[in-house]
Amino acid sequence: MVDLRVNVGSLALANPVMPASGTFAEGTAQVFDLNCLGAIVTKTITHDIREGVPPPRVAEFRDATLFSIGIPSKGSDYYINETVPFYRRYSPPLIASISANSIEEFGELAAKISVPGVKAIEANVSCPNLKKDGRAFGMDPEATYQVVKAMKSATSLPVWPKMTPNAGNVVEVALAAQEAGADALVVSNAILAMAIDVETFRPRVANVMGGLTGAATRPIMLRIAYQCVQAVSIPVIGCGGIGSASDALEFLLAGCSAVQVGTANFVSPTTMPRLIEDLVKYCERHGISRITDIIGALRMHEPINLQKASVL
Amino acid sequence: MVDLRVNVGSLALANPVMPASGTFAEGTAQVFDLNCLGAIVTKTITHDIREGVPPPRVAEFRDATLFSIGIPSKGSDYYINETVPFYRRYSPPLIASISANSIEEFGELAAKISVPGVKAIEANVSCPNLKKDGRAFGMDPEATYQVVKAMKSATSLPVWPKMTPNAGNVVEVALAAQEAGADALVVSNAILAMAIDVETFRPRVANVMGGLTGAATRPIMLRIAYQCVQAVSIPVIGCGGIGSASDALEFLLAGCSAVQVGTANFVSPTTMPRLIEDLVKYCERHGISRITDIIGALRMHEPINLQKASVL
Amino acid sequence: MNMNDSPTAPTASKVIAFAPGRCDRQKAHRAQQAHHACRDETLPIAENICTVRSNDWINPEYKHLVLSAPATALTAVAGQFFHIACPPGADEAAYLRRPMSIYRVEPDDERIEFLYKVQGVGTRGLARLAPRDTLDALGPLGQGFRLPAVAPGEQAHVLLLARGVGLATMAPLAQEAIRSGARVTAILSARSASLVMSADYLRESGADVLVVTDDEQTSDVVQIERMIRRVHAAQAITFATTCGSNRLLSTLQRLTAEFGIPGEIALEQHMGCAIGACYACVRPFRKHSGSDELTYRRVCWDGPVFDLQETTSW
Amino acid sequence: MNMNDSPTAPTASKVIAFAPGRCDRQKAHRAQQAHHACRDETLPIAENICTVRSNDWINPEYKHLVLSAPATALTAVAGQFFHIACPPGADEAAYLRRPMSIYRVEPDDERIEFLYKVQGVGTRGLARLAPRDTLDALGPLGQGFRLPAVAPGEQAHVLLLARGVGLATMAPLAQEAIRSGARVTAILSARSASLVMSADYLRESGADVLVVTDDEQTSDVVQIERMIRRVHAAQAITFATTCGSNRLLSTLQRLTAEFGIPGEIALEQHMGCAIGACYACVRPFRKHSGSDELTYRRVCWDGPVFDLQETTSW
Ligand SMILES: Cc1cc2nc3c(=O)[nH]c(=O)nc-3n(C[C@H](O)[C@H](O)[C@H](O)COP(=O)(O)OP(=O)(O)OC[C@H]3O[C@@H](n4cnc5c(N)ncnc54)[C@H](O)[C@@H]3O)c2cc1C
Numbered sequence A, B: 001m002v003d004l005r006v007n008v009g010s011l012a013l014a015n016p017v018m019p020a021s022g023t024f025a026e027g028t029a030q031v032f033d034l035n036c037l038g039a040i041v042t043k044t045i046t047h048d049i050r051e052g053v054p055p056p057r058v059a060e061f062r063d064a065t066l067f068s069i070g071i072p073s074k075g076s077d078y079y080i081n082e083t084v085p086f087y088r089r090y091s092p093p094l095i096a097s098i099s100a101n102s103i104e105e106f107g108e109l110a111a112k113i114s115v116p117g118v119k120a121i122e123a124n125v126s127c128p129n130l131k132k133d134g135r136a137f138g139m140d141p142e143a144t145y146q147v148v149k150a151m152k153s154a155t156s157l158p159v160w161p162k163m164t165p166n167a168g169n170v171v172e173v174a175l176a177a178q179e180a181g182a183d184a185l186v187v188s189n190a191i192l193a194m195a196i197d198v199e200t201f202r203p204r205v206a207n208v209m210g211g212l213t214g215a216a217t218r219p220i221m222l223r224i225a226y227q228c229v230q231a232v233s234i235p236v237i238g239c240g241g242i243g244s245a246s247d248a249l250e251f252l253l254a255g256c257s258a259v260q261v262g263t264a265n266f267v268s269p270t271t272m273p274r275l276i277e278d279l280v281k282y283c284e285r286h287g288i289s290r291i292t293d294i295i296g297a298l299r300m301h302e303p304i305n306l307q308k309a310s311v312l
Numbered sequence C, D: 001m002n003m004n005d006s007p008t009a010p011t012a013s014k015v016i017a018f019a020p021g022r023c024d025r026q027k028a029h030r031a032q033q034a035h036h037a038c039r040d041e042t043l044p045i046a047e048n049i050c051t052v053r054s055n056d057w058i059n060p061e062y063k064h065l066v067l068s069a070p071a072t073a074l075t076a077v078a079g080q081f082f083h084i085a086c087p088p089g090a091d092e093a094a095y096l097r098r099p100m101s102i103y104r105v106e107p108d109d110e111r112i113e114f115l116y117k118v119q120g121v122g123t124r125g126l127a128r129l130a131p132r133d134t135l136d137a138l139g140p141l142g143q144g145f146r147l148p149a150v151a152p153g154e155q156a157h158v159l160l161l162a163r164g165v166g167l168a169t170m171a172p173l174a175q176e177a178i179r180s181g182a183r184v185t186a187i188l189s190a191r192s193a194s195l196v197m198s199a200d201y202l203r204e205s206g207a208d209v210l211v212v213t214d215d216e217q218t219s220d221v222v223q224i225e226r227m228i229r230r231v232h233a234a235q236a237i238t239f240a241t242t243c244g245s246n247r248l249l250s251t252l253q254r255l256t257a258e259f260g261i262p263g264e265i266a267l268e269q270h271m272g273c274a275i276g277a278c279y280a281c282v283r284p285f286r287k288h289s290g291s292d293e294l295t296y297r298r299v300c301w302d303g304p305v306f307d308l309q310e311t312t313s314w
């Protein structure tokens, strides 16, 4: 028996696997039993109802996708009245993801959706498709600090700000979030990118830029998660290009407490249950009885000292 | 006949294709006739002789590579005495690439290698493998400004700072470089990334982090090049994941004046000559007589106005 | 609220069954028994591991794929589709799945069929499938055609108007409609007579088939409109359906409005998840018939079949 | 300065020839005539488009690949290698090329051969090659073995000490040495007798072959050292070569120092470009024999064959 249980701060999860916001919905419940997940993370909502950006919204590369969706939202009332009750039928903790245009609205929305059934709130300060050129609160340590602070004063639920890989100073943003009282970090959201159809001369998503996600981004996303793990003392939830147990293990070895699966859910909607099974098999094969033993277990290469051959 | 000539500032090139620094060397001259290139860019050198970081230095993904080399250098004397004379036998302009530990040294080295045969100097302020955690001058607009300024006062050759995709504020860095007198920008260097071998628990390159390069990075690199094109008025040389004419055309359509080919040279050392041939074929097929007609020719999608159906 | 969004209580009984995802595809081809513990056989959507019976060219552009399929796949109805994990091609592989309308379902024979145009990386991969290969088809997905009820004693008369691959989407509707007692008239449009597909399959199903082609210059909108009016005059059309073509959409919107009958259209859009999660597949629709205000709807989940009058041209 | 780095004047004459790169690989398989205008037939390194003659398993782990190859490839000498664009596998594809030592070159028959262990994505792709398929092999690359000159009247005696796939690298050296008049003794080490490769090929070439195996417990360092001493006593070894194994390296370093003879070793390292550009393939070497100071050298360009005494164990 392998013990897959992990804790993300005060939140206990049956296993470290959950969907990434926006890549999972009620429809998935028609494909597999959601009770096998570590947690359920819903698509980012805003207080108001939003349509999102014009299509085409998706382009595809050999091992990655470019999505430009722009946070369409059915609004917070729909979320409370329909979405929360739907997921309350399942045992994994429900994590809401929210976005807003101002620091105050982040606080207000956090307060509003702190209803029974919601177990933590992700602060999506990092959507690359909202503002021009992918700027977001999460690009700025100070703005991130303010958002988290506002949410922390508005709710008693754990607050998990989601980092953007487009910030050069992601470690500073992570530290600011921690200082503001963040309970965990989700690292990271999609990478701002673009592609052009050379036959039509047009951008491949109407919004010109979108978020690059999927397997090809994993080495970048792992690096950022590792940098955050090194910098902060709160739990880090790894996200980016994870589609198999081996992918998830890279993030766990780098020190992440849990992982989120995004684009791989589109490649196969049963990616997460299979990943969980394969984690068990990996642990059995390596004689590991608790998945927590893997967390942060990365080992360095032996150093080579060119000055002294005798060391070799 | 298709006219492939482009100008990068004052420098006239027979075609817009050149190697990316560090992915090309004297050995390539044993595979094809270098005279067909638009320009020749050499590996970054430092004034002193350096060994670089320990192996393993390369890991591979489905469509990208992770290299951690760390600028080994034979030093500036070797460059002047051996490298420059070697490439003077070929007609394409030679672009030297330099790196240094301080602003002053950047200036000194620029002065030293401004020898006959060198036609422009790339300022590699962006190597992700030099300092801890991939910090580099190029992460900071002010430091970049100083480096370019120092080089401009030290040499009369064109100075091309090379941007790092790891800076969140790459547009600010680009603007700082322009303000300091940069003659063109090379956009971009490799993306800081990492990978872990889940069987051995060790990082897949000894240096833990390295530069992610190759096809999979192209949508990110194109976005950054486009952002720079939008922001500056000096020429931008696109770089990142280019391996075919279609890839190069994305960067040209986005407004780049020329392109650099890196990792694709490892996949096939004849990538560049084939790419140049295929550019001609593309232009012929589209009835384009001058490649410069493509530069910046990106067209936007028709807008969709949800408020007024009648517009549709 | 869309029907599909309504809460579905998870069922208690759980059956371990094979439903390998695309990552395990190659292994599945050999093993067939790959599974995951959270599979619940009673759920309506599955990654159906189908076995190829045949995959033949029916003309220079289109192939006809016949599969043996597990039970979940056999519940598909006209207008629904599967999201198919296309096998890799020679030196390329589609990362995402590809949506394909169900062309025919024969539950008794445990058989489903697709008709597809070979064009890009995904369909080129599909084209390589050979008998006994396996294929992972997620589905059935989406909202199919909704045949309206007719007054007792009256016969429904369903018009199918399709061009090119649109046929694939409409064909099973003919079968369903005829089984329900309706009369079906199918107008098939194509570039040339050799590219007209499924005329025989439709005739066998009992539909009246009218063919128009560009080559014979019988396929322009004016002539098609005249043809529809003749059909309607002979026996009043009670339900009109189409797909794909912008030109045909406008004509049919106008005619169904004039005739005062409902109509539906099957639409396409590039997709990510195909289960309503990613919102990649939206298109603008009138909020309601006649409205000037538009809203985005998901082709995969709210459609792919939509009300004709709420659809906007493109 | 390494010889290979010395300036080579570009030659004036230019011949258009086929040298499709990996991106065009699939097309090349069909076309064979893909080319680029900057190809110069007189240059020493090319993307050789070879045609598979055979690709057979010689034991459960190794395959033997026999290719028809163009002129440039036929100039390869022992110790050199090719950087091979491996064909894609079932659901995977190697992005970079894979280095493979030349196992045999027969210029008269326009033939080159490789011996390789099937292990990861690249070699699994190679294993799928069938007769008449084409393969893009960049080369010949690197610095081969340098047989030292012997005094007139004396016979050179070359020792080959190899384990496992090391054989592939050493085998052509036996042929070259014997052609140059040397005597060759090859000590082959393997896990079991069934995994010993190339003993026949070496014997046919005229080498004395000694086999040691783990199964028979004859392959430990102590016994191998004793064997080498016996060989040396019978006829003085003038040049000793090895590859691959750390254990064998130390033993041979000690013995050649004692015998006062030169030695070389073929090494491996993960590669990027294989033409000296990327510096990915470095290993630490003593700056000179006996030095305590190390420097990184490129296995692809400064090697893969290096002086035995400058090599460091790993
Ligand atoms: C609900 C639905 C049902 C469909 N049914 C059929 C059918 O029965 N037979 C048939 O031949 N085709 C059908 N199509 C179209 C089919 O999905 C596309 O032809 C296919 O995706 C093209 O993939 P490709 O890789 O071969 O082409 P590529 O052009 O290489 O595809 C590139 C990208 O564009 C997307 N794409 C291209 N064309 C379309 C399209 N028309 N619709 C959606 N995405 C597209 C692909 O999914 C992919 O992401 C249907 C589409 C939808 C949405």
Ligand SMILES: Cc1cc2nc3c(=O)[nH]c(=O)nc-3n(C[C@H](O)[C@H](O)[C@H](O)COP(=O)(O)OP(=O)(O)OC[C@H]3O[C@@H](n4cnc5c(N)ncnc54)[C@H](O)[C@@H]3O)c2cc1C
Binding pocket: B059, B060, D081, D094, D096, D097, D098, D099, D100, D101, D102, D114, D115, D116, D117, D118, D119, D120, D121, D122, D123, D124, D165, D168, D169, D267, D268, D269, D270, D271, D299, D304
């Ligand atoms: C100069 C040289 C000559 C060689 N000659 C032969 C030969 O004749 N026969 C033979 O069987 N093998 C030979 N090898 C080793 C061969 O290159 C590797 O077995 C092969 O690269 C493994 O690739 P893979 O994709 O199957 O394995 P994977 O393990 O999937 O490869 C993963 C990565 O590691 C690299 N890699 C793995 N093992 C090695 C290795 N030993 N050396 C270099 N890179 C490696 C691959 O290139 C790739 O980048 C040689 C290596 C070198 C450097």
Ligand SMILES: Cc1cc2nc3c(=O)[nH]c(=O)nc-3n(C[C@H](O)[C@H](O)[C@H](O)COP(=O)(O)O)c2cc1C
Binding pocket: A020, A021, A022, A023, A043, A044, A067, A069, A071, A097, A124, A127, A162, A188, A189, A190, A211, A213, A214, A215, A217, A239, A240, A241, A242, A260, A261, A262, A263, A264, C272, C278, C279, C280
């Ligand atoms: C279609 C799509 C929609 C997304 N929507 C959201 C969202 O609403 N909120 C959010 O925080 N992240 C969103 N993301 C980002 C993912 O949650 C995740 O951070 C990102 O996709 C990287 O993970 P992946 O590579 O596993 O997909 C979205 C991603 C995709 C592909």
Ligand SMILES: Cc1cc2nc3c(=O)[nH]c(=O)nc-3n(C[C@H](O)[C@H](O)[C@H](O)COP(=O)(O)O)c2cc1C
Binding pocket: B020, B021, B022, B023, B043, B044, B067, B069, B071, B097, B124, B127, B162, B188, B189, B190, B211, B213, B214, B215, B217, B239, B240, B241, B242, B260, B261, B262, B263, B264, D272, D278, D279, D280
């Ligand atoms: C092995 C290797 C070495 C590199 N060395 C340098 C270097 O010395 N100086 C530099 O400016 N960029 C260097 N780069 C970065 C490339 O010049 C280029 O910016 C990057 O690889 C992105 O382009 P690509 O995706 O086409 O490879 C190196 C890249 C690789 C892969």
Ligand code: FES
Binding pocket: C270, C271, C272, C273, C274, C275, C276, C277, C278, C279, C280, C281, C282, C298, C299, C300, C301
């Ligand atoms: S494809 Fe994801 S919502 Fe329709």
Ligand code: FES
Binding pocket: D270, D271, D272, D273, D274, D275, D276, D277, D278, D279, D280, D281, D282, D298, D299, D300, D301
């Ligand atoms: S592999 Fe590039 S220098 Fe050796």
